Amino acid sequence: MDPTERRSCLDLPTDILYEIGNRLDTRMDVLRFRSVCSSFRSAIPAPPRREASRFPLRIQPDLFLRASTVYALETPDGAAGSGRPRWLLMLEESAEPGCMMILSLYSQRRIAHMLHKFPKVLDSRQSRMVEICRQYTLHYSYRTKGRLFQGVQKAVMHPDAVGSDSDQCSVYFIDEGGKLGCWKYGDENWSYLEVDGSDIDQYDDIVAYDGKVWVVDSVGQILQLQTSFRLRSFSLPIYDIGVSRIGSQTPTFSRRLVVSGGDLYIVCRYTSDGPCSRGSPEKTSHYEVFRLDQRRARWEEVTSLGDSAFFLCNCCSFAVPARELDGHGEGNCIYPAEIRCINFEVFNLANRSLKWADYSDFQIGLLC
Missing domain, CATH: 1.20.1280 (Monooxygenase)
Incomplete structure (x- = not known):
């Protein structure tokens, strides 16, 4: 030849x-x-058949793990009925095969008031869909209207590959008190991690990355979760450098892990005391972003997210390329969730500026 x-x-x-x-x-x-x-x-095999047999996954008699997917969606011109063919939304398969529920990225609630603007049928031959990330939440049974289980603030499933089998998976979670728990397929109940020889037993976030499960503790140290349900320290802590920059004596802290471009980032948010109101001068937030250098096992501060925007939502955090936002959002910005407010922060990492935007002004599909 x-x-x-x-x-x-x-x-x-x-x-x-x-x-x-x-x-x-x-x-x-x-x-x-x-x-x-x-x-x-x-x-x-086709993924819908696999997914239908996996979710909702029973954890306890009245508690289920449900999976949803964040998509960047481009529909044909006019299909959305609003002149904006691009959407950023979360879809969850319903109990009826082939049907989807549209959920809010921030509140995780089902969206009904905007359904008239959204196409009733999604044809993958005509609509461009880019999968951004998967998220997992624990819910009570449908007999209790499937309400969100409030005892867990974040959950991940591992392994998380498309072809992984349910009987090989484990569910790791951080509860509302910052404790780390685990449930393995076939267990009757979950168990909590016992920390030996450490004063730190509270964790801020958890994520599946690079084939492993990673957690960040209350001082900004990243740890790997071993299959034996033991933690292995991987990096030195991140010192709270944002405290001096924000100028507050009583700030609150939050740390979120974000996977972007094959790298693992941590977003540290420092917020001063003050009411949550639109454009409030009393409320001040400051953000620091670090990238994990796996070779050196340390965090390195970054001043640019490149062409990505970071979304910090309640049950998952993720990165979206600016091209998928179609001009309705900016790259190199951080969009955190504030479910108790009618508006939210937009932090520009390039000039370190903070502005407030109303949900109705932020036109990225069904975000509100």
Whole structure:
């Protein structure tokens, strides 16, 4: 055969297709892979059938783990009925196969008042969908209207690959008191981590990254969670340099982990005392962002997020490329959730400026 002759990807052996398909990270990638041709489609099963058998996943008799997906969606012109073809939204599969519930990114509540602006049918051949991240939440059974379980502030599932089986998964979570817990498939109940020889037993955030589960403790130290449900220290703490910069004697702190461009970041927020009201001069926030240098096992402060925007939501935090915001949001900015306010902060990391915006002014699809 002429070495310059190009072979079609349709000629790939079945075993190679299988290996490629099982390394895809998102359900949308799997759907696109299977849409190439019949040989690609037969190499791996469709994700909807897998997901339908996995979620909601029973943790306790009346407690279930539910999964939802954040998408950047581009619909055909006019389909959205508002002149804005791009959306940033969260979809959760309902009990009825093929049907989706649209949830608010910030409040996790079902959105009904904007459904008339959204297309009733999503056709992947006409609509461009980019999967941003997956999030997991614990809910009571549907007999109690599936309300959110308030005892857990964040949960992750591991392994989190598209092709992973439920009987191999574990659910790790941080409860409202900052304690770290775990539930393994088949367990009757969850258990809490016992910390030996450490004064620190409270954790701010947890994330699945680079095939592992990572947590950040109350002093900004990153730790890896081992399969034996033990923590291994990975980095030195982040010192609270933002306290002096914000100029408050009694600030509150929060730390969120964000995966962006294959790197792990931590966003430290320092907020002074003051009421939460639109444009309030009494309330001042300051943000510091650090990137994890795995080779040196340390945090490095960054002054730019590049072309990404960080969204800090209640049950998950994620990065969105600015091109997916279609001019309705800015790159190199941080958008935190403030569910008790009618407005929210927008922090520009380039000039370190903070402004307040009303939800109705922030037109990125169904964000409010």
